[in-house]
Amino acid sequence: MxxxxxxxxxxxxxxxxxxxxxxxxxxxxxxxxxxxxxxxxxxxxxxxxxxxxxLIDAHSHLGLFESAVPVDDINEPYADITPHLRPLDGVKMRDRAMEDARRAGISTCMVCPGSERPISGICSILKTNGNSADVGLIVEQAGVLMSFGEQVKVTARKSERSYVTRMGISALIRETLMKAQDYYAAKQSKKMVKDREIDMEALIPLIKGEVAMRACAHRAEDIMAAIRIADEFKLKLVIEYGTEAHLLASILAEKKIPVVLGPTLIPRFRYELNEKTFESAKILMDAGVEVAFTCDYPGLPIETLRVAAAMAIQYGLEEKRALAAITEVPATILGVDARLGxxxxxxxxxxxxxxxxxxxxxxxxxxxxxxxxxxxxxxxxxxxxxx
Amino acid sequence: MKTILEKGIIFHQGKFQELDKLVIEKGKIVELVLASAKAKKGKPLPAPKKKADTSANVINCSDRYILPGFIDAHTHISLEEEGVGWYDADFNESFGLATPQVRAFDALKMRDKAFNDALHGGVTTAMITPGSANPIGGQCCIVKMVGNVAEAAVVKESSGMKFAFGENPKRVYGEQKKFPSTRMGTAAVIREWLMKAQDYLKRKKTKEFKEREIKLEAMLPLIEGKIQARAHAHMADDIITAYRIAQEFNLDMVFDHCTEGHLIAKELGKWKARAVVGPTFSSRSKPELRNKTFETVEILMDEGCVVALTTDHPVMPIEGLSVAAALCVRHGLDEERAIKAITENPAIILGLDKRLGKLEVGYDADVVVWDGHPLDVRSKTEAVFVDGNRVI
The missing domain is CATH 2.30.40.10 (Urease, subunit C, domain 1)
Structure with missing residues (x-):
C-alpha cells in the first residue's frame, strides 16, 4: 500500500x-x-x-502475558538457566494488549521472558502488526536476558530449589558463561564430536559479542554485579530497569552502557525500588548515558510508554530527549537504528x-x-x- | 593536598609515644616525626619549610590519641543489610552444601549503615565472609569502609575460602534431614572437595582438559596456596579437625572464632597459629560456646600465636571492636597487646602487614584521631582518615 x-x-x-x-x-x-x-x-x-x-518499547513481555488469564508464559520458575527459551514460541499476537500497543502508537517491542530467574532466555524484537509472531519478527536473537537482585532471590526462596543469595546468582551466571566459553572454544577447534547442547548454543552469539547481555537490575549493587560479570567475560551489556542507575551515572557513561529505564510509575513495593525517582532519566542523560524508557509490560500497561516520557519532562528532561527515549534511542539500543526510530x-x-x-x-x-x-x-x- | 597531624599521642612501634607530626599525602603516610626524635635534634624546623606547608591542612591533635584504623578480620558487613529484612539477606547460600564459587564481594551493599558505624568505631578495614551454614561457604573479601561501589572499597576481592566446622553446618543440614548431620560428615564434605580440587589441578595441566568447572576453579587458588583457608571453629576438637585437614592438604589456614583455643593453647602455639578470636562479647548461645572467656586472647598470645579480635558483625555490632579489646584488658591483657589485636595482628593475619595496621611511612593513611584513650569506651573518634581522605 x-x-x-x-x-x-x-x-x-x-x-x-x-x-x-x-x-x-x-x-x-x-x-x-x-x-x-x-x-x-x-x-x-x-x-x-x-x-x-x-514508538519502541525496548523491554516488554507483550504477548507472553496473556490478558485476563491468571497464568502467564513469562517465567519458567522450575529452572534457573534457560537461555534457550525463545519468546516467539510463547507470544500471542491476538492478545488484547497487542491492540493496546498499536492504539498507544507502539510499532515495535523487544519481547523477553521474565526476570525471576538468573538466565531466562533470549530477547526478540517484534512489530505489533503481524497476525503471527513470525510475520512481526525483526530480529529473533537480540540479546540474552539475565536477572539480579531481589526478584530472583524471592522466587528462588519460594521454590526452595535454587540459589537464594546475590552471591549465588552471580556464581550461577558465571558458571554458565564459563561453560559457554569452553563450549564455544571446543566448537571452534573443530574437534567437536560431542552432541550439541541447546542452552549453550543459545549463548554463542553472546559469547561472540554479537548480541548484548540484557541485565535486569534495580539496585546499584546489582547493576555493578552485572557490570563486573560483563567485564570478566567481555560481553556487551544493557541494563534493564536501572532503578538506581542514576547513582552510577558516571560509571555507566564511562563504560558506555545503555539503560532501558523503568517501570517508574509504580509504588516502591520492594526494598530495591526505594531510590526510584523520575529524575533518573535526566541525571543519566546529562552524564552521557543512552536511556530508553520502558513500561515493562505487564509491569505497567503498555499504553503508559508516552506517560513515562512525559513524567520525565515534568522532572526536568527536555522534550526532544524525552521523545528520543521512546523512538531513536531504543532503536539504537536494540541495534535496529538503521531501519527504525x-x-x-x-x-x-x-x-x-x-x-x-x-x-x-x-x-x-x-x-x-x-x-x-x-x-x-x-x-x-x-x-x-x-x- | 597534604594533611599534617601535629602533636598528640601516637600508637607507634607497639606503644604510645608523643608525636611531633604525621604527614599524609596521596593516600599514604609520607612522614612521621616523634617528639622524642625532634628533641634529640634540638633544632626547631627552619621557618621557610613551614611556609612551604601553607597549602597543607594542619590539624592540631594535642591531647588526642592517634591510632591506625582498626581492622576486623572476620565480619559479614552488608551481606544482610541492616534494617532491611531477611528476605533480602545474602548471608548463607543455603542451596548447595559446598559453594566455593560464591563470593561475598558480589553481595556487598555499600550503603549499609554498618559501614558508617564502623568508621565511628575507628574501624577502617574489614574482612567480609559468607556465613557458616555450609561446610564450604565461599570466598571472603577485604574492603575498606568507604566507597559507593564495592570496587572503590576493595583491598582484595578474594582473600580466603570459608570452611565451617562444628555445630552450624550440622544443624543447618541436619534440620533439613540431609547429609551432613555430624562433624564427621562435615569433614568428609570438605575433604571430598579438596581432593577433587587437587585432582582437577593435575587434570588441568593435561592436554585433554577442555571444560572448566566453576567450583573447582574457585578451589584452585586455595590448593595453590594463593589464598587462605578460613576455618570457622569454636570447639577445641573442631579446631584440631580443621588443622588436621589443613595438614593433609597443605593449606594456609587461619582459625576463626577459636572459642576454646585456650584449652589447646600449647598446640596452637606449636603450630604458630593465627587466630581471629570472637565474638566474645556475646552469650553462650550454643553448646560449642560453653567455654567462652575473655582470657583466650592473652593465653594464645603468650604461647606465641598471632591473635586478632573480631565482632563477627552483625553478631556483635562492628562499633564494638574496641570494646572487645577493652574487655580483654579488663580480664588481664595489657593495653598494647589489646590494641595490636585490632591493628597489627589482623593486618598480619590478612596478609596486609606491609600496608595496614601500623602508622609508619609508606603505609596506607588509615588514621583515626580519638579524643581520649581508644580503649576508654567513653572516647570518641574525632577524625577518621581512609586512604588519606577525611571521612569523619
Missing amino acids: SIIFNNVRIPMSGTFFPGQKVLVEKGKIASVGSMIRKNVEKVIECEQKYLIPG KIKKGMDGDLALFSGHPLDIRSHLEALVVDGDLFVFSKDLKIETGS
Whole structure:
C-alpha cells in the first residue's frame, strides 16, 4: 500500500516542523519533504497534526502475558538457566494488549521472558502488526536476558530449589558463561564430536559479542554485579530497569552502557525500588548515558510508554530527549537504528499520527502505520482514496 | 593536598609515644616525626619549610590519641543489610552444601549503615565472609569502609575460602534431614572437595582438559596456596579437625572464632597459629560456646600465636571492636597487646602487614584521631582518615 501524509508536523532538530509531507511505499518511508507529488492509494489530510516515528518499547513481555488469564508464559520458575527459551514460541499476537500497543502508537517491542530467574532466555524484537509472531519478527536473537537482585532471590526462596543469595546468582551466571566459553572454544577447534547442547548454543552469539547481555537490575549493587560479570567475560551489556542507575551515572557513561529505564510509575513495593525517582532519566542523560524508557509490560500497561516520557519532562528532561527515549534511542539500543526510530527516507514505514503534541497525554492517536500497514483510530481523520 | 597531624599521642612501634607530626599525602603516610626524635635534634624546623606547608591542612591533635584504623578480620558487613529484612539477606547460600564459587564481594551493599558505624568505631578495614551454614561457604573479601561501589572499597576481592566446622553446618543440614548431620560428615564434605580440587589441578595441566568447572576453579587458588583457608571453629576438637585437614592438604589456614583455643593453647602455639578470636562479647548461645572467656586472647598470645579480635558483625555490632579489646584488658591483657589485636595482628593475619595496621611511612593513611584513650569506651573518634581522605 502507498500512503501519503499531507500537511503534517514532524520532529526535526528538536522541534516540530509544520507543513511537511511523508510518503510511505512498499512498507518503507519513500520520501519526506514539502514538495512531494505522487499518486497514492491513501491520502491522509493531517491538518498540522503531529507525526512521529512508531514508538519502541525496548523491554516488554507483550504477548507472553496473556490478558485476563491468571497464568502467564513469562517465567519458567522450575529452572534457573534457560537461555534457550525463545519468546516467539510463547507470544500471542491476538492478545488484547497487542491492540493496546498499536492504539498507544507502539510499532515495535523487544519481547523477553521474565526476570525471576538468573538466565531466562533470549530477547526478540517484534512489530505489533503481524497476525503471527513470525510475520512481526525483526530480529529473533537480540540479546540474552539475565536477572539480579531481589526478584530472583524471592522466587528462588519460594521454590526452595535454587540459589537464594546475590552471591549465588552471580556464581550461577558465571558458571554458565564459563561453560559457554569452553563450549564455544571446543566448537571452534573443530574437534567437536560431542552432541550439541541447546542452552549453550543459545549463548554463542553472546559469547561472540554479537548480541548484548540484557541485565535486569534495580539496585546499584546489582547493576555493578552485572557490570563486573560483563567485564570478566567481555560481553556487551544493557541494563534493564536501572532503578538506581542514576547513582552510577558516571560509571555507566564511562563504560558506555545503555539503560532501558523503568517501570517508574509504580509504588516502591520492594526494598530495591526505594531510590526510584523520575529524575533518573535526566541525571543519566546529562552524564552521557543512552536511556530508553520502558513500561515493562505487564509491569505497567503498555499504553503508559508516552506517560513515562512525559513524567520525565515534568522532572526536568527536555522534550526532544524525552521523545528520543521512546523512538531513536531504543532503536539504537536494540541495534535496529538503521531501519527504525526516525522519519527518514529508507527507514521502515512505522509512523504514529497524534491529534496534538505526542507528549501531551491528552493527545490521542489518530492513525498508526506499521511496515506500511495502516491502522486508523479516529473517525474524523480525512482519508481519501487516491487514483 | 597534604594533611599534617601535629602533636598528640601516637600508637607507634607497639606503644604510645608523643608525636611531633604525621604527614599524609596521596593516600599514604609520607612522614612521621616523634617528639622524642625532634628533641634529640634540638633544632626547631627552619621557618621557610613551614611556609612551604601553607597549602597543607594542619590539624592540631594535642591531647588526642592517634591510632591506625582498626581492622576486623572476620565480619559479614552488608551481606544482610541492616534494617532491611531477611528476605533480602545474602548471608548463607543455603542451596548447595559446598559453594566455593560464591563470593561475598558480589553481595556487598555499600550503603549499609554498618559501614558508617564502623568508621565511628575507628574501624577502617574489614574482612567480609559468607556465613557458616555450609561446610564450604565461599570466598571472603577485604574492603575498606568507604566507597559507593564495592570496587572503590576493595583491598582484595578474594582473600580466603570459608570452611565451617562444628555445630552450624550440622544443624543447618541436619534440620533439613540431609547429609551432613555430624562433624564427621562435615569433614568428609570438605575433604571430598579438596581432593577433587587437587585432582582437577593435575587434570588441568593435561592436554585433554577442555571444560572448566566453576567450583573447582574457585578451589584452585586455595590448593595453590594463593589464598587462605578460613576455618570457622569454636570447639577445641573442631579446631584440631580443621588443622588436621589443613595438614593433609597443605593449606594456609587461619582459625576463626577459636572459642576454646585456650584449652589447646600449647598446640596452637606449636603450630604458630593465627587466630581471629570472637565474638566474645556475646552469650553462650550454643553448646560449642560453653567455654567462652575473655582470657583466650592473652593465653594464645603468650604461647606465641598471632591473635586478632573480631565482632563477627552483625553478631556483635562492628562499633564494638574496641570494646572487645577493652574487655580483654579488663580480664588481664595489657593495653598494647589489646590494641595490636585490632591493628597489627589482623593486618598480619590478612596478609596486609606491609600496608595496614601500623602508622609508619609508606603505609596506607588509615588514621583515626580519638579524643581520649581508644580503649576508654567513653572516647570518641574525632577524625577518621581512609586512604588519606577525611571521612569523619
